[in-house]
Amino acid sequence: xxxxxxxxxxxxxxxxxxxxxxxxxQIVRLSFTDANMIQVGYDYTLESYLRMFTLPGFLPMIxxxxxxxxxxxxxxxxxxxxxxxxxxxxxxxxxxxxxxxRTSVLVAWAIPGVVIGVIWGMLYNETDAGIINYALSTIxxxxxxxxxxxxxxxxxxxxxxxxxxxxxxxxxxxAGLKTVSKDVLEAAVIDGASALQRMKNVILPAIAxxxxxxxIIISIDTFNTFDMVMALTGGGPGNSTEVIALSxxxxxxxxxxxxxxxxxxxxxxxxxxxxxxVYLKVLGRRGEE
Amino acid sequence: xxxxxxxxxWIKVGLYxxxxxxxxxxxxxxxxxxxxxxxxRFEVLQVPPSIIPTSFAIGNYREVLDxxxxxxxxxxxxRIVASTVVLTLLIAIPAAFAxxxxxxxxxSQLMVAVLMTQMISAVVITIPLxxxxxxxxxxxxxxxxxxxxxxxxLPFTTWFxxxxxxxxxxxxxxxxxxxxxxxWQMLSRVLFPVSIPGIVSVVIIVAVQSWSQFVIPxxxxxxxxxxxxxxxxxxxxxxxxxxxxxxxxAGSIMSIIxxxxxxxxxxxxxxxxxxxxxxxx
Numbered sequence: 001x002x003x004x005x006x007x008x009x010x011x012x013x014x015x016x017x018x019x020x021x022x023x024x025x026q027i028v029r030l031s032f033t034d035a036n037m038i039q040v041g042y043d044y045t046l047e048s049y050l051r052m053f054t055l056p057g058f059l060p061m062i063x064x065x066x067x068x069x070x071x072x073x074x075x076x077x078x079x080x081x082x083x084x085x086x087x088x089x090x091x092x093x094x095x096x097x098x099x100x101x102r103t104s105v106l107v108a109w110a111i112p113g114v115v116i117g118v119i120w121g122m123l124y125n126e127t128d129a130g131i132i133n134y135a136l137s138t139i140x141x142x143x144x145x146x147x148x149x150x151x152x153x154x155x156x157x158x159x160x161x162x163x164x165x166x167x168x169x170x171x172x173x174x175a176g177l178k179t180v181s182k183d184v185l186e187a188a189v190i191d192g193a194s195a196l197q198r199m200k201n202v203i204l205p206a207i208a209x210x211x212x213x214x215x216i217i218i219s220i221d222t223f224n225t226f227d228m229v230m231a232l233t234g235g236g237p238g239n240s241t242e243v244i245a246l247s248x249x250x251x252x253x254x255x256x257x258x259x260x261x262x263x264x265x266x267x268x269x270x271x272x273x274x275x276x277x278v279y280l281k282v283l284g285r286r287g288e289e
Numbered sequence: 290x291x292x293x294x295x296x297x298x299w300i301k302v303g304l305y306x307x308x309x310x311x312x313x314x315x316x317x318x319x320x321x322x323x324x325x326x327x328x329x330r331f332e333v334l335q336v337p338p339s340i341i342p343t344s345f346a347i348g349n350y351r352e353v354l355d356x357x358x359x360x361x362x363x364x365x366x367x368r369i370v371a372s373t374v375v376l377t378l379l380i381a382i383p384a385a386f387a388x389x390x391x392x393x394x395x396x397s398q399l400m401v402a403v404l405m406t407q408m409i410s411a412v413v414i415t416i417p418l419x420x421x422x423x424x425x426x427x428x429x430x431x432x433x434x435x436x437x438x439x440x441x442x443l444p445f446t447t448w449f450x451x452x453x454x455x456x457x458x459x460x461x462x463x464x465x466x467x468x469x470x471x472x473w474q475m476l477s478r479v480l481f482p483v484s485i486p487g488i489v490s491v492v493i494i495v496a497v498q499s500w501s502q503f504v505i506p507x508x509x510x511x512x513x514x515x516x517x518x519x520x521x522x523x524x525x526x527x528x529x530x531x532x533x534x535x536x537x538x539a540g541s542i543m544s545i546i547x548x549x550x551x552x553x554x555x556x557x558x559x560x561x562x563x564x565x566x567x568x569x570x
């Protein structure tokens with residue numbers, strides 16, 4: 001019996017079926033109903049989708065999510081790359097302190113999202129006792145309404161998320177940069193390539209696959225972000241920082257509208273699946289190289 | 290290298306300046322909260338704010354411990370994370386072994402399906418589970434919560450360990466079979482010991498992810514005595530007001546201090562674990 005692969009895989013398949021397959025089928029089914037969290041019965045209908053797409057809040061929510069994901073991902077990639085480059089360069093030159101830099105960035109990865117939300121909420125304190133506003137006031141700026149102005153709040157949430165996600169992005173970039181061959185780099189130096197040319201023609205092509213993988217992983221993570229935003233703004237003021245994962249929660253557990261929340265969840269599910277397919281395509285290409 | 294000594298020195302200076310900036314931007318938020326946690330409620334409201342607390346109100350910590358069961362939250366987190374790690378390994382190691390060592394139909398399709406689940410938002414799966422558990426009267430069951438945590442980390446763990454076992458030469462299996470080992474002995478006595486570094490990587494990553502997990506316990510647990518620390522902090526936040534920032538700060542510091550200490554002590558292994566995962570995965 002143990003000479004076939006199946007018994008070794010059964011526990012894995014059972015757990016995944018119970019915790020993923022069943023809920024996904026349920027959420028798709030519920031999205032076609034008018035179920036709510038108060039009454040038991042429900043009817044099948046397309047109402048949830050029709051209402052979701054025509055609701056005045058839907059397009060702004062998608063816009064908020066798009067802004068949050070796009071700028072989080074771009075800046076996490078950029079900041080992660082720069083910090084990793086600085087550390088790798090310092091290690092090459094045997095500088096002291098690279099470990100301190102690496103560790104202080106990494107610590108952000110170990111802090112639960114809700115605690116990050118709470119911490120940034122304190123930094124963004126809008127009174128004069130708030131540390132960022134105080135710092136701005138010393139150079140004659142502010143006070144800034146970090147969390148009470150709708151546009152500013154979205155920027156503030158995105159900045160906090162960039163801070164949070166840079167650690168993970170940095171470590172992937174760091175791993176990638178470590179694999180760049182020293183010989184090739186030295187050959188490029190001997191050929192008279194400038195630092196910029198080495199970056200463009202040697203380093204970036206070598207780590208392009210890892211940048212792509214990083215891009216996809218952090219995009220998916222950011223799409224699914226819920227905890228940090230909830231602790232920092234709760235989606236407000238108004239709905240100005242209500243990203244998609246949070247709006248699903250709000251629809252179901254605050255407005256008790258299960259059908260509509262499920263329909264939004266299906267939208268997020270489709271995003272997740274499409275991004276996974278892109279990821280697999282990238283991985284497949286990596287495998288062929 | 291052909292870079293002149295003078296240029297070399299300027300590069301060093303530039304690197305050090307950027308290091309200071311990077312470390313400041315990552316540590317400052319934490320140090321500021323640490324500072325707030327040691328200020329009295331009057332000092333918190335003072336303008337200009339004091340970077341280094343003058344009151345050094347260590348009593349804030351006692352006050353938080355008296356009003357909120359932070360130690361209980363930490364203990365709950367620890368229990369949940371430890372059970373998750375153990376159960377995950379028990380399920381993922383045999384599965385990774387099978388995926389690495391057996392030929393089977395639809396293997397690549399199965400691997401893709403497993404990876405797919407990795408990408409799905411926890412909020413999407415937790416809502417139907419909440420309905421199911423609620424209808425069975427099974428909310429607030431930590432073992433069920435652990436099962437959901439395990440499912441969330443299993444896809445990554447299985448992939449990672451499968452890739453790790455792939456790097457172990459098949460010759461070792463054959464030698465074990467010649468020595469009269471059955472498959473179980475081969476896994477436990479031969480492959481398990483040589484896979485320890487990979488398993489350590491997985492344990493670190495799973496532990497950090499599970500420690501941070503929020504949406505699953507937030508929805509599936511409503512008994513405050515079972516909250517893990519992430520939900521506990523949100524609970525603390527909702528009961529606090531502007532005037533008690535110093536207490537919320539103290540609670541936040543207590544909730545992250547165990548992990549931060551662990552990270553500083555183990556940073557070498559953690560970086561190793563993450564980088565090896567990134568290159569192989």
